[in-house]
Amino acid sequence: MAAKFGGDGHRLELRYDFRFTGPTTPRNLPTVPDPSQVTTLSDNGAKQDFYRRLSQLQSN
Known part of the structure; x- marks a missing residue:
């Protein structure tokens, strides 16, 4: 899973893997x-x- 979030001048990228x-x-x-x-x-x-x-959050 991968997602990018942004707000208040901050950006966060999340990458999550599982097995x-x-x-x-x-x-x-x-x-x-x-x-x-x-x-x-x-x-x-x-x-x-x-x-x-x-x-919207997932497509950022």
């Missing part, structure tokens, strides 16, 4: 976040806006 090293187990999965840490997208318009802005 599968064996079978997965439930221990390998992250814990479910606390509900206070989750933003609910209440309708289709909010979801579309989220993906539009995500796409």
